[in-house]
Amino acid sequence: MKSKQKDRRVTPTRPEDERLPIGRSVTYGLQHVLTMYGGIIAVPLIVGTAAGLDPADVAVLIASALFIGGAATVLQSWGVPFFGSQLPLVQGVSFAGVATMLAILAGGGGLPAVFGAVLVAGLIGLVLAPFFAKVIHFFPPVVTGVVITTIGLTLMPVAANWAMGGNASADDYGSLANIGLAALTFVVVLLLSKVGIAAVSRLSILLAIVLGTVVALILGMADFSGVGDGPAVAVPSPFAFGMPTFEVAAIVSMTIVVLVTMTETTADILAVGEIVRTKVDSRRIADGLRADMLSSTVAPVFNSFTQTAFAQNVGLVAITGIKSRFVVSAGGVIMLVLGLLPVLGRVVAAVPTPVLGGAGVVLFGTVAASGIRTLAKVDYEGNMNLVIVASSLAFGMIPIVAPAFYDNFPAWFGTIFHSGISSAAVMAVLLNLVFNVLRAGNAPESSVMVARGARFVRPEHLEALEDGDYFQGGRLIDAGGKEVPIAALDQALDSSADRQS
Template sequence: MTVRPEDVKLPLGRSFLYGLQHVLTMYGGIITVPLIVGQAAGLEPSKLAVLIASTLFVGGAATVLQSWGVPFIGSQLPLVQGVSFTGVATMLATLDGGGGLPAVFGSIIVAGLVGLVAATFFAKIIHFFPPVVTGVVITTIGLTLMPVAAGWAMGGNAKADDYGSTANIGLAFITFVIVIALSKVGVEAISRLSILIAIFIGTIVAGVLGMTDFSGVGEGAAVAGPGIFAFGAPTFKISAIISMVIVVLVTMTEATAGILAVGTVVRTKVDSKRIADGLRADMLSTTVAPVLNSFPQTAFAQNVGLVAITGVKSRFVVSAAGIIMLVLGLLPVLGQVVAAIPAPVLGGAGIVLFGTVAAAGIQTLAKVDYEGKGNMNLVIVGSSLGFGMIPIAAPTLYASLPAWFTTVFSSGISSAAVMAVVLNLLFNHLRASTPERQSACATGSAWPAG
């Protein structure tokens, strides 16, 4: 029997090394949401630490569930799970409304249950995600993450005095060069660990230059569990629940695209059953997360780039990453060490990782037929990519529009996904109104031969 690429098992030591590489890649992203929400809730440092540790613990458990899988739950793909950024604005609005963290957690529990019921329906729309759609979404994922890499390269904290300094950008560039150089090495083990090694070397360089701060390592309890409802029993506000349901539906759209994206990178079959299993894992994790003081869970897109650039497709490597996150959630001192890695180092590695995601999307788009009779695929791709780039180019464009609209379309990924699905449905499924001749947009964009 043929073994699926994602089912290949590597030696335990290598699995955890590759898994650590995944954790370092997404660590900055996974702790950002609890930092933002915790600070907005006015939490003191000790409580904020509980929120971050809980987020790591829940993300680790969700990652193991998604990648390892149990019957009907988990896509069994190399997908690292973490807190979704999509719900940040909604959670902040709930806090501003006086509901506090209990109201935030209550809305997530209800929305997660709604998503769990809706997972089977979402899985049935896979035929609306042909290469012309998935290629757009994967490309947009990579491009949308580029501002994240740039922010890290500049220092990570826009309010810091050295944000955007020559030193920060120089450190990011050094890390970038190290990743490229190690990727060129003929030794497979070194090439596949290029991100991890580059982050390690970059941190040493930062230490020599006086750009690291490990003074906070060792403060607080050595071992700390997440606790159950550490911030009080959940409360249920209708307005917060409705808003969070919309967030969860958007998250499910992005998760579906993420599952298809990693399936493309791994080159394995992804059908409606697998998507349903993956979405159930997402939604079950989201429902349970508030019990352990965390937020909505979804696949982290940046880790798709790591799978692509290293060629390590084993889901068990990602399960190892989940175990590492569980340990980080229980041992704050280890999390403090990881958190001390300078943001510019992560930025230098992120440029390669996120660019690789975009390149994988371009590879998919290269398979699309753009010249068939009555073919409007070029219009679909061009319009959807343009729509997806709007939140990056002009983040405040939708600021005056209704909240439900901004929740959906403030994300470049969901914007591109919605537009690509709608246009593909309009031009490639509802053929009655599609002209036999291409539009001027399609024909006029072709470069002349020679």
Template structure:
């Protein structure tokens, strides 16, 4: 079989194409899941800037429009831009507190746009270098980060379930929490239904049913739907030209680093959930799309863009891994941005309904991280310490939101995010305990084994070229000029059975001398069948 034919047999889960109707339905489900999160920043910042309701409406429409374009870029991808993963992009909540502080300064909203533009350009330049940290994200790190993504979103779901507005008289009322609980129960019941189509749409259907219940309870208000323009194209620089202030740019650059960290975590998380290969190149493409969208955002009156963690949970709970579903969601966001009347309809969904669905969604993200951590080896190493310390450290700003209030602003900006806190601690401890040999006991102390050389047994090749058996190949491998080449252009060594066993035995001796765990035979093939099977 020719190289091109072998390559065509390799299918990425995220490249699946569903029927148009299902694609749109699942895409709408993604939009409803993240809608509350994407409109919250413009509402908060617009309020802090003293804007009129009409002006805040412009901010909201702009966020939807740019978020949709960013999502399409991230999922479809072009050379050097887009991770081509089911990732929903939107206005980052991580930058809200910093932008509110900038708004309250002398430059106002124009300084926010200037800071976002400058900081995003810096983020764009460092994105390829930032992506190189992927080698420092083994399962013990990614498991912690994915778990913390889910845990850090739980307060958001709780706030939604209580009503979303802490100043409202009914905030935290039994009616609000009861509606959220009912919505959650509907999600669970629909998930139990035998038909896969209904189960996969459980979140969307639960939101619709929850909203209908809210209407009969008098808890839904659609009166504002008819007020305002039906169609409006976002006007560039509607609030004036950006103002560039050094202090604001420095603060926003720190936020951008946090966003890069969180987006990297989301890319790794959705890659783990979709069971697809994610390397440093793919992360770099995703981060470049993230930052390019953020550079464009101030032009159309909106703010920094990032991947939405809650939608990672939706991928996990529905099992729909197609990136084109999320592309459809991006298209819906663009339409909502151009048709404010439709946006007002979606915005009328009661916040407790979103909260009930969010509890299941965000919990699913955490559960995905726990599943990853379950695959980590804890015997004869310090991985348990890494996991325990990182999760507890990441939980600090979640359970005690004022924990870093007395710290320098730059430090508080980074560590106020539970995701960033856990990521920084997990990477640091993994370096200390698993990468640095100095001070680590040779026995019962090290969790890692040096990366084994990748090999392929010659007897495998006739089996591999069959469309039904490609387990020995990774995404990007191809046969060229009689040689097997991996995605990085390196030749993969092809050996016979005796050579394979000899190399493995020699490698094991080196592992024993170094006091580290030696990989089993299947790890030398990397997803290929063990040698004993041949």
């Protein structure tokens, strides 16, 4: 009977459907939470401080962000009909809307206006999701490779900032102690990855963060004294900061932000699909975007903001090789618990930022490397793909190397293109349309940047050459300065047959 049951076991047809033991799923899920924790608490910290909230109210925003992020992660990775891409994607508060939310606060609307704008924009995104998903047809490898590479490159400043301490106003920001702690964590990740034990290698990020934190404690660079401050258990209260208000200008601005986050989420879905090596079609993207937008719509009810897929966790999937979406679902459950148990959240928050920076260097670099691997599959011979890649990558790097580049542009333009990911995605899609879809007007070898194939000479051609022969002006000249006729293959064969007869 047991053998029959064993025979009925079905191997998952998709890599992401693999189920691991509960213990391993929770451990790997915790690794995902630690990887994105700094990013998910950054937005409520910034917005809460700008809104003039006291520390207790900021803690409410953080707990709400964790609670909604956890629920959104479970919805995205586990999935229900029409909602969720069923891919190992971690959801959290989008950083793309920070500037817009700060502008709404500066306009006097307060948090209720921010929450009202997020709610309406989320509903608009929910309606647009299936139409937006059709862009899959405009994302061939030359586009997805650019976008994935840009995701990794745009995250590197985040890792560097973490490695320096995370707080630019702190006295020890950029100190050798902070950078040294980050470097130690980085080296530990590499050493553990080298270990011949697969389980240790896959947990290299989590173990390195733990070891880095222990070292920081020994050196007095970690502070867990605040863990006991505040309540141990707290359930997010709906509309804790008052009922939302609706301002037209705020809604329009936030709708643009939602379009940007949908672009980023689409890019992340394509990226993780490439890494997991699973099929991603327009329907799957639509389901993922609907989960994204439903979470964004519900978020303001529980005092949080627009949700999006976290790019840094895409790198974790690539570096660990753990492709199971249920692992990420376990991470979502952990986030839900952290949102309900602020004391546990405070423990995780006490992990020194430089430790996260050291791990982030490997994670984010892995994302960029995955994009480069995709670009290696692109055909560059006799077409303009090299121009598409070069221009799109450069365009995506502009807001990274020069953050103030778009400051004097219209607000809506800056909102879209201030994100390097969105900039690269828009440029790559447009250039692919111009050069690869709308081929009218394209000419062979129309640019000096058109890639050419490798040069080669057949062995039989070399056998026909003699010492002293050389090419000049397209002619073959022998050692005596006389031109050697270049005959077509059939003429050469006829000449050879005549000599033999």
